[in-house]
Amino acid sequence: xxxxxxxxxxxxxxxxxxxxxxxxxxxxxxxxxxxxxxxxxxxxxxxxxxxxxxxxxxxxxxxxxxxxxxxxxxxxxxxxxxxxxxxxxxxxxxxxxxxxxxxxxxxxxxxxxxxxxxxxxxxxxxxxxxxxxxxxxxxxxxxxxxxxxxxxxxxxxxxxxxxxxxxxxxxxxxxxxxxxxxxxxxxxxxxxxxxxxxxxxxxxxxxxxxxxxxxxxxxxxxxxxxxxxxxxxxxxxxxxxxxxxxxxxxxxxxxxxxxxxxxxxxxxxxxxxxxxxxxxxxxxxxxxxxxxxxxxxxxxxxxxxxxxxxxxxxxxxxxxxxxxxxxxxxx
Amino acid sequence: xxxxxxxxxxxxxxxxxxxxxxxxxxxxxxxxxxxxxxxxxxxxxxxxxxxxxxxxxxxxxxxxxxxxxxxxxxxxxxxxxxxxxxxxxxxxxxxxxxxxxxxxxxxxxxxxxxxxxxxxxxxxxxxxxxxxxxxxxxxxxxxxxxxx
Amino acid sequence: xxxxxxxxxxxxxxxxxxxxxxxxxxxxxxxxxxxxxxxxxxxxxxxxxxxxxxxxxxxxxxxxxxxxxxxxxxxxxxxxxxxxxxxxxxxxxxxxxxxxxxxxxxxxxxxxxxxxxxxxx
Numbered sequence: 001x002x003x004x005x006x007x008x009x010x011x012x013x014x015x016x017x018x019x020x021x022x023x024x025x026x027x028x029x030x031x032x033x034x035x036x037x038x039x040x041x042x043x044x045x046x047x048x049x050x051x052x053x054x055x056x057x058x059x060x061x062x063x064x065x066x067x068x069x070x071x072x073x074x075x076x077x078x079x080x081x082x083x084x085x086x087x088x089x090x091x092x093x094x095x096x097x098x099x100x101x102x103x104x105x106x107x108x109x110x111x112x113x114x115x116x117x118x119x120x121x122x123x124x125x126x127x128x129x130x131x132x133x134x135x136x137x138x139x140x141x142x143x144x145x146x147x148x149x150x151x152x153x154x155x156x157x158x159x160x161x162x163x164x165x166x167x168x169x170x171x172x173x174x175x176x177x178x179x180x181x182x183x184x185x186x187x188x189x190x191x192x193x194x195x196x197x198x199x200x201x202x203x204x205x206x207x208x209x210x211x212x213x214x215x216x217x218x219x220x221x222x223x224x225x226x227x228x229x230x231x232x233x234x235x236x237x238x239x240x241x242x243x244x245x246x247x248x249x250x251x252x253x254x255x256x257x258x259x260x261x262x263x264x265x266x267x268x269x270x271x272x273x274x275x276x277x278x279x280x281x282x283x284x285x286x287x288x289x290x291x292x293x294x295x296x297x298x299x300x301x302x303x304x305x306x307x308x309x310x311x312x313x314x315x316x317x318x319x320x321x322x323x324x325x326x327x328x329x330x331x
Numbered sequence: 332x333x334x335x336x337x338x339x340x341x342x343x344x345x346x347x348x349x350x351x352x353x354x355x356x357x358x359x360x361x362x363x364x365x366x367x368x369x370x371x372x373x374x375x376x377x378x379x380x381x382x383x384x385x386x387x388x389x390x391x392x393x394x395x396x397x398x399x400x401x402x403x404x405x406x407x408x409x410x411x412x413x414x415x416x417x418x419x420x421x422x423x424x425x426x427x428x429x430x431x432x433x434x435x436x437x438x439x440x441x442x443x444x445x446x447x448x449x450x451x452x453x454x455x456x457x458x459x460x461x462x463x464x465x466x467x468x469x470x471x472x473x474x475x476x477x478x479x
Numbered sequence: 480x481x482x483x484x485x486x487x488x489x490x491x492x493x494x495x496x497x498x499x500x501x502x503x504x505x506x507x508x509x510x511x512x513x514x515x516x517x518x519x520x521x522x523x524x525x526x527x528x529x530x531x532x533x534x535x536x537x538x539x540x541x542x543x544x545x546x547x548x549x550x551x552x553x554x555x556x557x558x559x560x561x562x563x564x565x566x567x568x569x570x571x572x573x574x575x576x577x578x579x580x581x582x583x584x585x586x587x588x589x590x591x592x593x594x595x596x597x598x599x600x
Binding site: 043044045046139143144145146147148149150151152153154185186187188189194197201231232235236239266269316 | 334336337339340343346347348349350355403404406408409411412413415416419420425428429431432433435436437439452453
Binding site for chain 3: 349350352355356359360361362363364365366367368369370371372373374375388389391392393395396397400401403404405406409416417418420421422423425426427429430431432434435436438446450453454456457458460461462464465466468469470471472473476
């Protein structure tokens with residue numbers, strides 16, 4: 001179901017923080033902060049990820065010249081168990097806090113929730129912060145960092161990045177016109193090394209439902225961006241849409257493809273993680289909406305809802321894709 | 332959305348980017364072969380030093396484990412293994428790396444429940460099932476010996 | 480010439496074990512840990528059947544360094560212990576024969592962890 005935000009709240013400010021590989025990538029010079037060691041002056045990787053969130057949000061406040069007390073609600077999420085990267089990272093801010101989990105779809109989910117809160121008049125503003133860290137994710141989901149293993153080409157690389165966004169009822173920036181929360185789709189994929197394939201059907205599902213209900217089509221948008229399906233998922237969505245009669249070429253991109261230079265960086269199927277789409281949106285897509293390069297954009301955040309236990313138990317990986325329609329407005 | 336799971340899984344497996352198996356096998360062969368050749372050289376060295384064959388064999392393992400621990404500590408081993416694949420996994424270097432790497436990683440959760448408890452998270456199954464298999468073999472061997 | 484051939488055999492046989500594992504990794508979805516378990520158990524079985532002895536005599540370190548050699552050492556240890564000490568050897572033989580490798584791994588892992596930390600990738 002499409003949720004129409006009548007007042008079209010605005011993403012007025014965004015900030016992003018990243019690690020070594022993200023700095024080396026095509027969007028590297030757009031980072032507000034980066035650390036070559038990926039440590040951010042912390043002694044554990046979990047703390048490093050929290051620190052990235054803290055810095056991203058702190059920078060958001062100073063960019064917008066706001067005090068902590070000016071923010072009505074703070075929504076945050078990450079991949080680490082019980083969202084501790086978010087709760088510890090944002091502990092020092094005395095703002096009502098909501099932790100959410102949507103795996104890699106968290107940024108889109110959060111933008112949607114913030115937009116609804118502002119549009120409903122419940123809050124005058126709302127902030128969303130998301131993060132992922134390669135080292136903390138690797139420790140939790142795969143192997144020890146120094147363990148020698150080969151990754152198949154379909155595997156995605158968890159981005160070391162955090163993004164923060166401020167949504168306000170009024171202001172200049174990219175407008176959130178509509179939100180559509182997706183359903184969870186079990187496509188029968190249980191291979192954690194091919195999460196793009198696990199999520200792609202959910203992306204197609206949400207996109208088609210949105211087209212049907214809104215009565216719009218591909219031609220109405222300058223950019224449709226999923227985040228983050230990687231090369232595998234991007235290809236599958238393109239092919240699935242093609243068989244349904246939609247030609248996605250030229251209008252479709254994926255956040256997982258934007259972070260790294262595939263020729264120079266050994267990143268397999270591209271980036272993933274809650275920080276990936278947040279970084280790509282903050283560094284590339286939102287500025288292009290503000291500048292007017294894109295007038296109408298569909299942002300589809302995609303999450304693979306797995307845990308270590310579910311993978312070991314051989315369960316399929318359900319995907320969920322949330323859609324946020326963003327637009328540029330003159331004046 | 333209803334997805335035909337079997338059909339979709341087949342399509343994904345068929346169309347997914349494949350691992351470069353020939354290239355991987357060549358690299359695994361060269362690196363794995365080289366490690367074994369180094370083992371052979373060490374074996375000859377220890378034998379030359381008048382150490383018994385049994386002790387020399389043990390020393391070869393000890394030496395290779397030592398080199399692996401060092402490379403793992405310096406953060407080099409995983410960069411070699413990324414290319415070598417089974418070439419570093421199958422020799423005793425793979426076993427050693429699978430013990431050293433969780434030790435390094437889980438230090439942050441403490442010496443007992445972190446490092447201590449997690450040290451065999453990958454190598455544990457190897458020791459468990461290897462030992463169990465040897466016990467089963469022992470029972471069979473013993474029964475054969477007594478009965479025949 | 481004889482010594483040189485020892486190296487060739489060690490290289491070729493050791494490399495061949497790795498190729499088998501590599502094909503399993505790339506062609507099946509078997510995780511590395513499962514492959515290692517399969518190799519060790521295969522080593523015990525081949526050792527118990529008396530086949531691995533020939534590979535070991537032929538390839539030297541090419542047979543003892545791969546994890547199948549670890550399995551072979553387990554089975555040889557059990558056999559020897561039973562011959563020397565009787566039934567108790569069923570339980571003591573395997574780990575005694577492989578104790579050097581396991582103890583070294585554990586102690587060096589602890590020492591390495593004292594000195595080093597995991598690095599970013």
